[in-house]
Amino acid sequence: MDSCLQTIGDYGLRALGYGERLLPRSDFTLCQQFTLIGSGMLWNIYFGVFALLAGFVLAVAVAMGKASSNRLVRKPSEWFIFLFRGSPLFIQFFFAYFFFLSLKGVSPIFDAFSSAWLGALIVLFLNTAAYSGEIFFGALKSIPKGDMEAADAYGLSGYAKFRRITFPTMMRLAWPAYTNEAIFLFHATALVFFSGFPARQQRGDALYYANYFADKTFNPFVPYPILAGYFILLTLVVILSMGAINRRLNRHLGKAPKLKIRPTLIR
Template identity: 55%
Template sequence: MNACFDTMQAYGLRAIGIGERLLPKTDITLCEQMVLIGSGLIWNVYFGVLAIGFGFWFAVCLSLGRQSRFAALRLAASGFVFLFRGSPLFIQFFFAYEAFVLLPKIGITIDLGLVVIDASTGWFTKAWAGALFVLFCNTAAYSSEIFSGALQSVPNGQIEAARASGMTRFQIFRRVMFPNMLRLAWPAYMNEAIFLFHSTTLVFFSGFPAWRQEGDALYYASYFAEKTFNPFVPYPIVAGYFILLTLVIISVFTITGGHLNRSLPKERRVRPRFRLLLWR
């Protein structure tokens, strides 16, 4: 018990550079595998939370852009969604990393007249920024499809009633369309959030290097499987962690969904349901 506690102190935050620098190479224990894989899960949570948090608002903007009266805005939004929905996420990581590696070599110069600024883009080659940007774009594209369908399902009667009461276009969206869109899209959006968190395991296997072996949960599981020649211990540990993470996501979305549907009768409330996505 004391040995496991010492392992937690040494490796509990190793994935973010705190604690023992050298990984265990011989006589690897079950506790070491659980602690290090759990430490790597910090990166998965980081990517998932920030990508969902920022991608949500960008997805709403994309949904509005696809229904805009301006053809250029519709084309730009639709093209962005088609690009990120039409290509595999693994390939997106690969091309993004190669592009971010080339950017510092090309250089970005901002001429303000009195002063010239050379923008540094090297930090985009780091997983914490570059991979997060790819996940942000990917989830925004998929989520915008969900929100677009929800916007089209908002009852026209409510919109006409808002117009008749003298509301502006912005007021109609904020008070009528946006709340209804969230309520209708929430069950499907929960599945997108779950799938995004699962997709974070691709980050360190798709071009973005793990600096000083500070990787995510699957990175450490792969390391232990290679060292112990037994993949049937580390990979089930990863699966167990992600099952617990999925239960947390479902709980958060269920509570939030109940709040969104609080004004409706119980028989009309839309409840989030987890559906396994076999393809994307």
Template identity: 70%
Template sequence: MSCQQTILDYGLRSLGYGERLLPKSDFTLCQHFTLIGSGLIWNIYFGALALLIGFFIANAMALAKASPRAMLRRPAEWFILIFRGSPLFIQFFLAYFIFLRLKQQGLLPWLTAAQFGALLVLILNTAAYSAEIFYGALRSVPNGEVEAADAYGLTGWSRFRRVIWPTSLRLAWPAYTNEAIFLFHATTLVFFSGFPAWQQR
């Protein structure tokens, strides 16, 4: 079998298209790379979407945690505590059984599929870890930059958007890239946790 035929047969195998059975003889390097690459499609899907959506939730949670208002701060603190204080694997199992119970009640049946339910767990998990990173960065913004913004007449949202937020992102970047790497590693746990993928059995 040529490498081109191998890619056509197995390139989208993880999405349920192409040959279902694995090759049984003459296992070539091309077949190895094609099968691994096919599985990576799901990892990229979970990782990219969880990072994108989780980034915005994390920023909102960090701002809520930094808020002087208890009605904003307390829920953010509990959210971060729960999702950072429990193993991701356990979160997958609990979420799957909760989503399965909702499906049995006729509510949100699509959440039991990996591409939605497991993605939601990954989003919430990375949002909690990233929120703590962004919160620490917000607390680390130098007072001199804030005072300089005040001297220029920037206040409120304008000061936050032009000075505080960009500086906090710059400070958070090294730790946030580590979280992104850990998240891509964690996507492999999805298929050990009971979530069935689209067209998978």
């Protein structure tokens, strides 16, 4: 038990570069596997949370853009959504990494972009913005006609109408689908260190360490179930917090519609 606490002390923040430098090389204990894979989860949470928050803002903008009657706004929004939803995230990561790498040659300002913490975050941010933008656009199109007419009748227009009627209704309609999107996004963060972005000094995410153990022990039956367990926990946390927001969005309706969780895979 004490040795396990010791291991947690050594490797608990290994993914961020603190603690013991060398990874265990032989005689792997269960405790080491749990600790290191859990430490890698910090990256998955980091990527997921920040991409989701930033992506939300851009997604609303893109959805409004796609619904706009102005061609100059609509076309770029449509293309943005098509570009990121039509190609595999895996290829997007690779392309972005090599793109940032060649930018690095132009100016040292771009140095940070070729490391995962920023470069991969940008890709995930744009990717989730496109997927959520499409979801929000769909919700925007299905706002009941009567709601908008009522807003007009009350003399609301422009920004006030958007803030009080359009936006809240859009969120309410989009929220179940958006919850699914949030779950996929967290799952998609596992791709980061398997695409172009290198894990410098073996600071990787959960899948990176799970794969490390599977390669070293040639036994996939321990690290991958641990990884799956962590991801299921993370998914539950996402579902609970998104559910809380869902109840808040629907508080005036008495009973919130149930979130229907439909996980898909790979984008």
